[in-house]
Amino acid sequence: MSAIIIFIQQAVGQAVAILFGASGEILIERSGNLNLGIPGVMYMGGISGLMGAFFYENSTENPVPFVGFLVSVMAALIASAIGGLIYSFLTISLRVNQNVVGLSLTTFGVGFGNFFGGSISKLAGGVGQISVKSTASAYTATIPGLSKVPVIGEIFFHYGVMTYVSVIAALILSWFMFHTRTGLNLRAVGESPATADAAGISVMKYKYVATVVGSMISGLGGLYFVMEYLGGTWTNNGFGDRGWLAVALVILALWKPVNAIWGSFLFGALYILYIYVPGLSRGQQELCKMLPYVVTIIVLIITSFRNKLENQPPAGLGQAYFRENR
Amino acid sequence: MNEMNAIELKNITKRFGSVVANDHVDLTLKEGEILAILGENGSGKTTLMNMLSGIYFPDEGQLFVHGKETVIRSPKDSFELGIGMIHQHFKLIPIFTAAENAVLGLDKDKKGGIAEVNKKIQELIDKYGFDLDIDRKIYDMSVSQKQTVEIIKVLYRGADILILDEPTAVLTPQETEKLFAVLRNMKANGKSIIIITHKLNEVMEISDRVAVLRKGKSIGTIETKDASVDKLTEMMVGEKVALNIDRSEPVDPKKCISVSGLSVRNREGVRILKDISFEARSGEILGIAGVSGNGQEQLLEAIAGLQKYESGEIKFYDENGNETKDKLISFVPEDRLGMGLVGNMNIVDNMMLRSYRESKGLFLNKTGPAEVAKKIVDSLKIVTPDLKTAVRRLSGGNVQKVLVGREIERNPELLMVAYPVRGLDINSSYVIYNLLNEQKNKGVAVICVIEDLDVLLELCDRIMVLSGGKVTGIEDARTTTKEKIGMLMMDSGKGENE
Numbered sequence: 101m102s103a104i105i106i107f108i109q110q111a112v113g114q115a116v117a118i119l120f121g122a123s124g125e126i127l128i129e130r131s132g133n134l135n136l137g138i139p140g141v142m143y144m145g146g147i148s149g150l151m152g153a154f155f156y157e158n159s160t161e162n163p164v165p166f167v168g169f170l171v172s173v174m175a176a177l178i179a180s181a182i183g184g185l186i187y188s189f190l191t192i193s194l195r196v197n198q199n200v201v202g203l204s205l206t207t208f209g210v211g212f213g214n215f216f217g218g219s220i221s222k223l224a225g226g227v228g229q230i231s232v233k234s235t236a237s238a239y240t241a242t243i244p245g246l247s248k249v250p251v252i253g254e255i256f257f258h259y260g261v262m263t264y265v266s267v268i269a270a271l272i273l274s275w276f277m278f279h280t281r282t283g284l285n286l287r288a289v290g291e292s293p294a295t296a297d298a299a300g301i302s303v304m305k306y307k308y309v310a311t312v313v314g315s316m317i318s319g320l321g322g323l324y325f326v327m328e329y330l331g332g333t334w335t336n337n338g339f340g341d342r343g344w345l346a347v348a349l350v351i352l353a354l355w356k357p358v359n360a361i362w363g364s365f366l367f368g369a370l371y372i373l374y375i376y377v378p379g380l381s382r383g384q385q386e387l388c389k390m391l392p393y394v395v396t397i398i399v400l401i402i403t404s405f406r407n408k409l410e411n412q413p414p415a416g417l418g419q420a421y422f423r424e425n426r
Numbered sequence: 427m428n429e430m431n432a433i434e435l436k437n438i439t440k441r442f443g444s445v446v447a448n449d450h451v452d453l454t455l456k457e458g459e460i461l462a463i464l465g466e467n468g469s470g471k472t473t474l475m476n477m478l479s480g481i482y483f484p485d486e487g488q489l490f491v492h493g494k495e496t497v498i499r500s501p502k503d504s505f506e507l508g509i510g511m512i513h514q515h516f517k518l519i520p521i522f523t524a525a526e527n528a529v530l531g532l533d534k535d536k537k538g539g540i541a542e543v544n545k546k547i548q549e550l551i552d553k554y555g556f557d558l559d560i561d562r563k564i565y566d567m568s569v570s571q572k573q574t575v576e577i578i579k580v581l582y583r584g585a586d587i588l589i590l591d592e593p594t595a596v597l598t599p600q601e602t603e604k605l606f607a608v609l610r611n612m613k614a615n616g617k618s619i620i621i622i623t624h625k626l627n628e629v630m631e632i633s634d635r636v637a638v639l640r641k642g643k644s645i646g647t648i649e650t651k652d653a654s655v656d657k658l659t660e661m662m663v664g665e666k667v668a669l670n671i672d673r674s675e676p677v678d679p680k681k682c683i684s685v686s687g688l689s690v691r692n693r694e695g696v697r698i699l700k701d702i703s704f705e706a707r708s709g710e711i712l713g714i715a716g717v718s719g720n721g722q723e724q725l726l727e728a729i730a731g732l733q734k735y736e737s738g739e740i741k742f743y744d745e746n747g748n749e750t751k752d753k754l755i756s757f758v759p760e761d762r763l764g765m766g767l768v769g770n771m772n773i774v775d776n777m778m779l780r781s782y783r784e785s786k787g788l789f790l791n792k793t794g795p796a797e798v799a800k801k802i803v804d805s806l807k808i809v810t811p812d813l814k815t816a817v818r819r820l821s822g823g824n825v826q827k828v829l830v831g832r833e834i835e836r837n838p839e840l841l842m843v844a845y846p847v848r849g850l851d852i853n854s855s856y857v858i859y860n861l862l863n864e865q866k867n868k869g870v871a872v873i874c875v876i877e878d879l880d881v882l883l884e885l886c887d888r889i890m891v892l893s894g895g896k897v898t899g900i901e902d903a904r905t906t907t908k909e910k911i912g913m914l915m916m917d918s919g920k921g922e923n924e
Contacts, residue, residue, distance in 0.1 A: 284530065285530060291521065295530075296519075298481065298511075298517045300500065410521050423481065
């Protein structure tokens with residue numbers, strides 16, 4: 101029993117970063133931008149949050165965890181917004197190919213993370229890992245009492261605040277996309293920018309705002325990973341391929357944030373399954389790690405069979421829009 | 427102004443690069459009338475209307491709505507002025523319902539959820555007598571229902587000026603009748619309506635006045651009751667212009683290809699070609715006339731083997747009149763850089779697209795194609811920095827010369843060209859005409875689709891007219907008249923769309 105509870109807790113721990121990433125990417129893709137820069141943006145969010153916390157903690161004698169929390173969140177949001185802005189400017193204003201820009205942004209973001217990760221380690225004295233214990237404690241704090249309730253508490257209340265933020269963000273996004281006029285307009289932009297334009301929707305504005313806000317949400321995934329999952333430390337390339345899992349999850353979720361909630365849990369569980377299955381060889385473990393992608397492919401095949409238009413990617417995904425194109 | 431005009435356009439000019447789409451056009455729409463705008467393809471009707479709907483911005487000219495001078499910068503400006511355009515290609519989101527499409531882009535001051543919107547739309551449906559199920563998604567609807575949604579959309583947005591761009595092109599006669607009934611209903615309710623069409627019988631039936639455009643210029647506006655089909659045709663096609671293209675008598679024409687009973691359906695199952703039969707002869711130019719989109723493209727593609735056909739036969743013949751399967755066909759498609767050439771590749775490489783199979787060995791042999799390329803560049807006077815320049819960097823005329831040059835270089839027995847001079851200047855056009863004539867004199871069977879009736883009449887030996895996917899006539903180009911061809915083009919064949 102306790103092994104299952106720990107497995108669930110670990111799966112949730114993996115899921116949160118992916119859920120942030122996927123929710124943000126869904127918002128972006130709904131505006132017709134295929135932002136493959138999300139893995140990079142998540143790195144940028146993570147390292148910037150860590151740097152914010154690090155400099156804050158170094159600047160005072162007695163760092164207050166809550167202030168460190170705010171500083172790191174702000175830093176992560178700003179950095180990932182900049183990532184989103186770079187992407188938007190290049191693809192929306194300059195109409196550069198989205199895949200090229202996205203992949204470059206990922207390469208850039210990963211390098212950005214590793215570079216500054218190394219830099220602050222050096223600033224901290226250069227020995228081993230840096231640590232922002234005080235700020236991290238704000239992230240890892242759980243509700244006293246409630247988290248100790250057997251089973252229920254252990255499964256549902258064992259996590260830091262970001263876990264709940266990720267689920268709430270996905271729910272809000274879902275409500276926004278499918279139950280508000282602005283969400284309707286956004287989906288129209290992603291389906292057919294020409295139609296949206298003819299209806300008087302500012303395609304540029306929607307694409308910019310969706311991409312920047314979506315990047316900020318994704319960046320929080322990186323922040324969560326660094327602060328709560330790693331407990332306020334940095335390891336180069338530590339975030340691994342979770343960013344790509346987030347992009348894959350967008351497809352699994354059929355571009356609906358609600359689906360991303362259970363999907364992220366499924367991915368998280370599959371991602372660490374190899375640790376909990378006893379007696380796997382090294383090779384079998386690696387095969388096990390492929391499971392999230394296998395599931396995504398299976399879902400793709402099933403939805404293509406059912407061929408329901410609502411479950412297809414936004415029709416305008418990946419295309420630049422220019423009104424006077426003839 | 428004593429009488430209020432819903433819309434008045436003065437001296438509107440719009441250019442796309444060097445092409446003038448609208449040349450100082452004037453147009454007036456009176457309050458509460460139905461105005462038909464008539465013109466051939468490429469006469470600038472849609473461009474003109476797109477400036478009213480805010481898609482394009484005019485380069486010159488003034489625009490008055492309800493007597494006030496206005497500037498329309500975006501679609502939003504347009505519908506704030508009460509102008510609603512129903513585009514030829516529907517601007518609807520397939521995965522949304524009618525109500526969701528109707529409220530797109532509207533400001534939030536309109537309160538109430540989708541249920542409220544649905545109620546208002548139901549009221550519109552009842553008021554004007556539409557036929558529509560409001561719970562359906564657009565992708566589940568027929569073409570006519572989609573059009574209905576478009577109309578409802580602009581009405582919901584409070585439009586009192588409606589512009590319909592070729593609304594009947596996609597409708598069956600019964601649906602057209604329904605649409606006209608709705609239009610009359612709306613006129614009775616005080617709406618002003620512009621309907622773009624090139625079907626004369628519809629103009630006569632529905633409109634109060636007719637404005638005619640030709641080659642981007644306004645030719646005039648007349649009361650429908652004073653108009654006749656003859657008069658409108660004349661306005662549309664214009665006076666015959668002498669072009670001085672040399673035309674020789676066909677030398678020893680022989681049957682080269684015969685098409686019989688050819689029918690083609692497109693992917694949506696609509697019949698594009700219906701029972702087409704004709705033959706083309708060696709040493710002769712057969713021109714195909716018709717408003718574009720009446721099956722010309724599909725016909726050439728079917729002969730070239732690019733288009734599957736439902737029924738019918740295409741047979742080729744050798745010099746002795748025996749049937750053969752072995753015929754060298756060259757096809758110059760309308761979409762030069764899409765279907766004909768690879769824009770990012772240079773002239774030599776584009777030559778190789780046709781001939782790479784002939785070179786042997788593991789590596790490409792570029793000497794042969796390079797010689798061919800050089801020969802074509804020299805003989806057709808193609809303006810290019812060198813043979814290594816990407817084709818898309820050349821001007822339209824030079825691109826076309828590269829393509830036609832390559833196709834002619836193969837010494838085809840049958841040469842098909844679609845809109846060979848579209849977008850070309852006068853000099854390049856004449857180079858192309860002369861090339862076609864040269865091929866004809868060499869004994870090649872030439873089939874060409876050309877929009878310009880003057881050119882067709884002077885270049886071709888025979889002219890086949892397509893309308894609504896059917897052959898409405900095959901005329902001798904030396905004896906027929908422009909009016910006659912124009913009439914055949916307008917002959918809707920009392921269209922039975924399926």
